[in-house]
Amino acid sequence: MNIQGDRHIYKRFDKEMQYLHNLVVQMGRLAVNQLEDALDTLQNENPGKAYDVISNDKKLNDLDLQADDEIIRLIALRQPVARDLRVLISIGKIVAELERTGDEARKIAGLTIRFFESDQKPPSEEILRDIYSLSAYVINMLEMAIQAFDDLNLDLAADVLIESAQLDNQLKSILRRLSTFIMEDSRNVGHFVDIVLGIRALERFGGHSSNIAGHIVFIEKGIDVRHTDDKTILRNIRDVYVKEFDTALSEKAHESDSGEEGR
């Protein structure tokens, strides 16, 4: 009598778990697409498309409900334990995170509508630059998180957490830069609040990716890392990562500083 790898004796249970797994990956890709599309509307000054992005958010909401229904059904019918239980509970949380990333993408599409449908002069490319760069950053984070989930790859989840810590540093730099713009040219004041709200939405988008990484740690290690600082989480993943974490942070901080100086 041996363990059959990852397969259950009840093959249907395997299929049901795989279905949920695929649903998460599908939602992740959709969330990434939503933010990419929202960003596209901003770059192409296309409020019409922005409305499409907003209405497409319903797809994510529907998948969220679908996943929850399936999770409740599986808990009731299969009475999962151990890893199966951790996977199901974590998927329930991951889909909620993904649904919220969709909401954040919708907020970016909302910026397009406010900037380009009003009579007010739209913000300059210069002031939007940080939205673009931050979007690329958090899209990458979510892609990594989804990949980490798809492969149940703890190392990649750890990378997401490192990126998340770096995101905080980036935000500080961006807000500093924005303040300078306002001081240099007071005509930018009108858009300042919207830009900050957009940046806040992107920061939350990245935060959800980081939470997803935490849920992957729970699946793999059985340790609940919510409300825990990133260093402790990384220590739980792999001791070596604590050192790597410090090194990676200082390297990125250095890159970020030299980038800022170059502008």
Next chain:
Amino acid sequence: MNTLTDRITEDMSAPLDERQAAVAPNFDDPVLNPDFKTFGNVHVDDPAMTSRNVNVSYGDKQAIFNVSLDVGKNEVIAMIGPSGCGKSTFLRCLNRMNDTIDVCRVSGSIKLYGEDIYGKDMDVVLLRARVGIVFQKPNPFPKSLYENVAYGVKLHGLASSKSELDDIVESSLRKADLWKEVSDRLDKPGTGLSGGQQQRLCIARAIAISPEIILMDEPCSALDPIATAAIEELIDELRKQYSICIVTHSMQQAARVSQRTAYFHLGRLVEVGATDTVFTNPRHRLTEGYITGRFG
């Protein structure tokens, strides 16, 4: 036992890859690893019973390998594992039920409150009074309900008068949550009860002689879910006074009733730990594989 050498000399006409798979030592298989140590802490602070390095053989077939496990006071410990893993054999060592099998040999040490139960001075009849057992199939005596409960009490001379015997019968039936259902027909045969009631009668019979530990060998496997729930609720109640070791094939039952869970596999105690931990984050992959239904 199918040793590594046996596997090597096995049927050479089998295809090469099958032969390679057959001889490949799989050290996840605890039996093949002589240095295997149980995952988790086998000790408890306040043990009622301590077993150390227990080995059991039936003739030349070894059924239990080097099992050490404490049973704590006022705890329910569940023993789970696939058929033939040795959990019932181990349970039966705890009150020397295996003595009734001629070819069975037990070595190692099992102590009840520090007293070696396999010692020369141990009175086995008294031991079985102190360590009661409830079997899979309810087995009331073909006597009245009253006599079923009173039998052991009289045998061990635990009541000095009829009224004391009456009190013991009533309190045992109350503890077994059966009094309300049978108090008006104590003279009727025990075999006339439903399966769930019969099992509770057997529990009352075990309780009547004031045991220190109650062993239960799949006590609910012949019962419907309602009767099972009643027994499980009873187990939780009995824990306040007794230590309980329960062997069960129902993992949900182990999860519901026990504070600690021990997982047996091919005669080895693979893992023991707090039930909460074993069912949410087991440490050994064999435990994980078994409780999540990944065995074939």
